[in-house]
Amino acid sequence: MDWQRTGILAAAAVVALVLAKQWIGFSERYDAELATRIAAQQPQTATADDFSAQAPTNGDSTDAPGGDNFVPEVTQATDPAAVTTTASASGQTIEVITDVARVLINPKGGDIVRVELLDIFKDLDSKQPFLLLSNDANQVYEAQSGLIGKNGTDQSSQRPVFASDKTQYTLSEGDDTMYVDLNYQQGDVAITKRFTFERGDHAIDVEYIINNQSSEAWSGAMFGQVKRDNHQPPKTGAGFGVSPFLGAAITTVDENYKKYKLEEIGELSADKRRTEITGGWVAMVQHYFVSAWIPPQESNNLFTLRRQGEYNFLTFQTSEFVVPAGEKLNVKAVFYAGPKDVDRLEALAPHLDLTVDYGWLWWIAKPLFHLLDFIHGIIGSWGWSIVILTLIIKLIFFYPSAISYRSMAKMRKLQPMLADLKERYGDDRQKMSGELMKIYKKEKVNPFAGCLPMLIQMPVFISLYWMLMESVELRHAPFLGYIKDLSVMDPYFILPVLFGITMFVQQKLQPTPPDPMQAKIMQFLPIIFTVMFLFFPAGLVVYWVVNNTLSIAQQWVITRQIEKEA
Structure with missing residues (x-):
């Protein structure tokens, strides 16, 4: 269980670091540098x-x-x-x-x-x-x-x-x-x-x-x-400036x-x-x-x-x-x-x-862009094209995701047994590990099955991030009426809040970590990510909201199936 949760936390941390790394510097710093440079210029002849x-x-x-x-x-x-x-x-x-x-x-x-x-x-x-x-x-x-x-x-x-x-x-x-x-x-x-x-x-x-x-x-x-x-x-976006x-x-x-x-x-x-x-x-x-x-x-x-x-x-x-x-x-x-x-x-x-720099995962990002462009050629909306692209990606990874969610559902079913083990062998880690392996073997649960599919999908998530960040087509592209530009942040923060809600619901469908400290960290993740996503381009947040919603639906169905089997 610890291995699974640690793997998921590590995967989430890597994605967060890659995303946050690109959004640095406030607009004040940019404006100060520009003002200093202009002031330093002297007319010449x-x-x-x-x-x-x-x-x-x-x-x-x-x-x-x-x-x-x-x-x-x-x-x-x-x-x-x-x-x-x-x-x-x-x-x-x-x-x-x-x-x-x-x-x-x-x-x-x-x-x-x-x-x-x-x-x-x-x-x-x-x-x-x-x-x-x-x-x-x-x-x-x-x-x-x-x-x-x-x-x-x-x-x-x-x-x-x-x-x-x-x-x-x-x-x-x-x-x-x-x-x-x-x-x-x-x-x-x-x-x-x-x-x-x-x-x-x-x-x-x-x-x-x-x-x-x-x-x-x-x-x-x-x-x-x-x-x-x-x-x-000129800086792009609003609030935080992308660099x-x-x-x-x-x-x-x-x-x-x-x-x-x-x-x-x-x-x-x-x-x-x-x-x-x-x-x-x-x-x-x-x-x-x-x-x-x-x-x-x-x-x-x-x-x-x-x-x-x-x-x-x-x-x-x-x-x-x-x-x-x-x-x-x-x-x-x-x-x-x-x-x-x-x-x-x-x-x-x-x-x-x-020169359209998709990073080292360009070989994934470029086909994703061509697919997005193809969809846009049919429906004429970049926002809805992102929604359909997300659905296609979700379908491609349906089976690996199902393995991950099935593993999480089985682990959730084992929560009472794991809590009992912790109460009986909490001070004897060697004994507790041995008993855990017996339970996993008896219940046919692989603790690594939950995080491995996520790691497989990470290159796609990262390349999609770069693709959406580099696509000039999203600049000034409207969506849902109130969003006038998919390349800047949601002016009313509706999409980031929806992202935080969907991430919170996802957590509720997952097994609770036995480690109290780990459980507290997981509870704060939706808040941390929501704050970070406030300043992300609306087009990127659209992808994550749709992806989370589809993941919730898939995870809920699989969890109900496991409970019926039990």
């Missing part, structure tokens, strides 16, 4: 687009592309607001509006300096678009790209200033594709930087068209990078998904800062959202992670290419800035979908 890109050399200089000191990066910061506001006021910033995004492009360098997600709200009250990338007083987070190398336009302290036909482009009704061309003349070489936007898509094709009408060959390489400071994204992973992710030859926290980037050794791979990608990951550069997949690309001053740079560089005299060449990369859409990321590049 240097241009934000000065690059220290070096031309490639034939030697082993560390300043060559691929060398340890090479990275196309901003050498001087600027007043972030001046980059966007001043340019916009002078009519220089190029504004692109599609059905899902508003994008600002700086003609100097052709960098993407702002991305607003029009199809995703910052919050339900303001209905403002979610701001992912921006270069302003609150954050520096932008996507830079250019041409480097022998004839590259982006050399040290110099970047091209592109011309465009318009300063505002809008995707028209009925059109599925929109092209935004920026033009630059480099002597007899005409260079077009083309941005391609598709309806309903957060991926942007960034293509360089190099038309070499000179008498000599043109050579260079394309680079793209995410430049980001250390600001924390998921924030940092860089990359795919390597040895690992499909390798990630580094922001604070780790500046501490990377030389061999970990750089990696070469055919294809590949590099991404900046935060809760629910990701920005990523996907270079040409047929090219052998160099990837670099680096900290320079207060900024982090996630860079790719293609292998060098040559445009013969009188010929034209196109080189294209894809920049994605949007929600963690598993299917879209999976289609963009191999293993990019792993």
